[in-house]
Amino acid sequence: ERGRVPNRELYARSLYTLGRIRAAQGQLPEAQQLLRRSLEGELSIGSTVTEDMIEARNGLADVLVTMGKSVDAEPLLRQIVDALTRLYGEVHPMVGVAYTNLGNALSDIPEKFGAAEQAYLKAIAIVSRTKGPQHQEIATAHNNLGSLYLKTKEWQRAADAYASSIALRSTLLGERHPDTASTRIGHALAL
Numbered sequence: 001e002r003g004r005v006p007n008r009e010l011y012a013r014s015l016y017t018l019g020r021i022r023a024a025q026g027q028l029p030e031a032q033q034l035l036r037r038s039l040e041g042e043l044s045i046g047s048t049v050t051e052d053m054i055e056a057r058n059g060l061a062d063v064l065v066t067m068g069k070s071v072d073a074e075p076l077l078r079q080i081v082d083a084l085t086r087l088y089g090e091v092h093p094m095v096g097v098a099y100t101n102l103g104n105a106l107s108d109i110p111e112k113f114g115a116a117e118q119a120y121l122k123a124i125a126i127v128s129r130t131k132g133p134q135h136q137e138i139a140t141a142h143n144n145l146g147s148l149y150l151k152t153k154e155w156q157r158a159a160d161a162y163a164s165s166i167a168l169r170s171t172l173l174g175e176r177h178p179d180t181a182s183t184r185i186g187h188a189l190a191l
Contacts, residue, residue: 012041
């Protein structure tokens with residue numbers, strides 16, 4: 001039948017891939033449209049939560065946060081946490097990463113700073129339990145927690161969070177890595 005998409009899964013996946021490419025190229029409005037269509041396609045396929053559906057939500061949320069639309073990204077990121085928890089249980093590294101991503105969006109919304117802190121702390125706890133205390137995702141969550149504490153002017157808490165991140169990033173990435181340097185700048189600002 002003309003105009004009919006023969007394989008909805010492949011079509012939704014193709015929209016997702018193109019949306020991610022457009023996002024990487026900095027074409028954010030087009031990326032947002034493509035990723036929204038990809039998610040709509042994934043949702044139309046069925047009610048079962050799939051990894052492709054989670055990935056489509058995550059891609060759209062990433063673009064929304066980059067565009068400064070964290071309020072719009074928050075429900076998508078909460079849905080991702082819920083979906084991953086249903087798929088893998090509450091204590092799984094992917095759930096920890098999802099909490100970090102949720103914290104990143106919430107840390108852009110002043111009235112949600114408390115929820116952002118809780119999301120980062122949950123991410124640290126989950127990843128520590130599943131991957132051990134020496135993991136890059138823990139360093140990222142500590143770094144982002146430090147940035148949040150800078151916003152709330154909790155200088156000592158910011159310095160402590162950054163120090164935790166520096167300790168991990170220095171070991172895992174090395175002293176000369178840009179992420180380690182970036183965390184050192186945050187630490188200096190807190191001090």
